[in-house]
Amino acid sequence: MFNLGHGGLTYWSPNINVARDLRWGRVMETPGEDPFVGGTYAVNYVRGLQDVEGEEFTQDLNSRPLKVSACCKHITAYDIDHWNGVDRHTFDARVTEQDMTETFQRPFEMCVKEGDVSSVMCSFNRVNGIPTCSDPNLLKETVRGEWGLHGYIVSDCYSIDTIVNDMKWLGDTPVEAISQSMHAGLDLECGWYYSSYGVETSKKGMISEREIDKALSNLYVVLMRLGYFDGSPSYMSLGKPDICAQQHIELAAEAAREGIVLLKNDNNSLPLNTNTHKNIADILIHYICTQIVFVCIGIPCKYTSPKDGLSAFGNVTYEKGCADVVCKSDSFIFSAMEVAKKADATVVVVGLDLSIEAEFVDRLDLLLPGYQTQLVNQVASVAKGPIILVLMCSGSIDVFFAKNNPNIGAILWAGYPGEEGGRVPLLTLFLENTILVGGKIPTTWYPADYVNALPMSSMQLRPNDELGYPGRTYKLYNGTTVFPFGYGLSYTNFSYEITSPGGSIDIKLQNNQHCRDVTYEEDSYRLLCSAVLVDDVSCDAAGYEFEVVVRVQNNGTIDGNNVVMVYSKPPVGILRTHQRQLIGFERIFLKAGETQNVKFLFNACKSLIIVENNAYRLLPAGEHMMVVGDGEASVPVQVNFEGQ
Structure with missing residues (x-):
């Protein structure tokens, strides 16, 4: 009810930063540590806020009507506020391209591509030396260009002031900082720099009218989609009784x-x-x-x-x-x-x-x-x-x-x-x-001594035995847990069986498609063609899809809820990749003694990929295992490549 009577139609939510370290104070705002869960949450959250019934998939997404405008935040690698003297306003998150692609960026990519969010917010921090709100590769090239944002990009509040006075990045003046951020693709600033120094920046020729017009267009198109100028009749009568209705x-x-x-x-x-x-x-x-x-x-x-x-x-x-x-x-x-x-x-x-x-x-x-x-x-x-x-x-x-x-x-x-x-x-x-x-x-519930193994300011996700780093998140952590990711009991007992047969994905490579190397353990068996680049294959083709059917039975004497979780494990022997990754989940309700078949349809280019240390997304050949929960049931899916 915060916006009641104020006409506010923009909601800077959801927060979909990956919960990398559970000391972070804002874990409560996020959907957890798994990037796929974060992305799935973002897509559904945004669709629920924005979508107008019957207008969900219009041909021109720039004219698609909106109920309210959602905002996926805070891109990117932001998960520290104030810890042991390390402050978010000056923190430089040193992140590998592998971790950026595999973990930190994935929820945002899903939010833009699948959720069609109308706004993305950049974070306070720097990433590898560059403030996110002044990074053209992140904002202009990736969010708007590669992912295809239909909307505007906004800064977290007072981020430009942070760049000038806290980071003192490049020694920029307010005018220079505005020029850097607008060139990078920042349409809107939450703060006062654009309004206080924008005219001066334009007069000095440090931003062009064309760039200003582009930012205004991104903002005003969202306003028009919201019905800000001509109204949205079906929503005009909403008020407190609707918000606080019993349902x-x-x-x-x-x-x-x-x-x-x-x-x-x-x-x-x-x-x-x-x-x-x-x-x-x-x-x-x-x-x-x-x-x-x-x-x-x-x-x-x-x-x-x-x-x-x-x-x-x-x-x-x-x-x-x-x-x-x-x-x-x-x-x-x-x-x-x-x-x-x-x-x-x-x-x-x-x-x-x-x-x-x-x-x-x-x-x-x-x-x-x-x-x-x-x-x-x-x-x-x-x-x-x-x-x-x-x-x-x-x-x-x-x-x-x-x-x-x-x-x-x-x-x-x-x-x-x-x-x-x-x-x-x-x-x-x-x-x-x-x-x-x-x-x-x-999230993974770590033992108390976990915090002594690595500082919160270390962004490293993969284990490092030489340094005693155990890794982060269930995908990479190699230590003991109080409770593992995805853990949860019920008052009844469930059993699982995969009834679909193990599948085979056979891909015939064309002349322009090349095999890629994968880093294996020293004594592991190496296939002649180890992997292909995901961007080089036709992922939308039917041959890349496979089905996993899980039969779930409530073996207890009382009714119960259950979340069926399916993971994929990469072929044995590949180094420095995830141990397993969640690829699908569904909540079901079963009465005592009842059985239900839960069907999952997966695409190999999304569910079986690995991200190599050079940040390339690869589909590796070999036997991938589809696993339910903690191994209650499993079935192999074989990926084969054949040259011409």
Whole structure:
């Protein structure tokens, strides 16, 4: 409701930066560490905001009507705000071209090409020495040229001032900085430099009228597509009653439900039964767990707190475990223990808040703050009934202590669940709501000592044994985890079987198509033609597609949700590439005993590629493995190349 009555039709959202390091304070705004998930999220988010029904795929995309204008941000390699004296306004992200192509750029490329977003925002930082908002190769050549943006490019707020006064890049004056950025393809500045120094820059001949006209055209075309000048009659009557309609409140609840992840459930501690668990102790750090709605999101229709969530299911005794999230004192722990001694079940809600992880605030560790860990352990040591630990945080927390504690029966991760976040996560604890649990974590949960292995300012993604770097993200990390990417339990049991046969993709190379070398391990078998450049083959041809059908069965006695995740593994022996990569996922609901076939259609040029160290996208020959989840089922797909 933030724009209600203000006529605002531009939403600078979503944030699709890859969560490279979970100390970053803005992980909460992103869809996680996987670039394919980030891109898929971006496409659907943007389509939901922008698309007018019946006008989704008009022939001239520059005239396609828009409901509102979305903005994919912040391009590129931006994932540090303020850590150990390193500041986003002066940080120079040193990134290899391989990592840029494979990871950092992919969500943005998908957002522009498949989501047809109408705006892209450049970030504060430099990448390999060049400020992103002054980089013509990034903005003009890649975003607008190669990817084909139909819209405008905007700076993050006050980025040009940052270039002049913080970076002091090239010693530029305000006039010179404007000239650099507009030449690079920056249409709009969030700040005051364009308005304060733009006329002077033009008079000095440092930007031409043609360039100004081009930027204005990019901006005004979006305004026209929004109906800014002649209106959009079907949307003119919308107001607060539409925003806060019951179906939209329920949508907020659905988002919170689907984001909940069950991380532990020993001895079927969950779900609780209201007939046997009548007296519940609720020990809270987060009395108001919905404060996240105040950050970059707007004004909610209403709030619910954890208190509201449990009251409907039994006699609830509330106790504050700490004075606040920082939890600098253990003075509340004794009273929390006394409550837990008498309860049929104890729910302990702990985690982080915006004073610990947020924009401008990065973390120094992966631990619960202050005495929170002691609170959990001491309450668990005396509790009469099962202990249910609910984590409210964005970046991961090392909860090995709780995972390995036999007195703690279950762990739920709720993230920051928004305006319905107090009610929904706690509803999932009870038998009447078991279908609600089925989410998967979108990041790798590292142990606490991970932060000692590599500084947050190191952009390196691949492991380096000589330096003791274990790598980053599930695709490349080679260390131990608290919980791996894509992990999540259910109150029921699912089994998986791939019913489609292993496929073969046979590609006959033309005279202008050449084999490319791939870096193999020393003793690995090398094919005569190791790979081809993706740009050299006809990826849209039917021969490049293959199907994977996964039969999923609910083997339990209760209904349940499940997210089916399919990964591809490259041929054995290829060096310095991903261990596996997610290529498809789908959420399904199955009643107890029910079976469903889930069909995935993949294209080899998107789902089987690797990115070599020279940043070329290659389709390697050999046996690729399609794997469901953590290896519950798999099937090979063979890629063969044949010369003329």
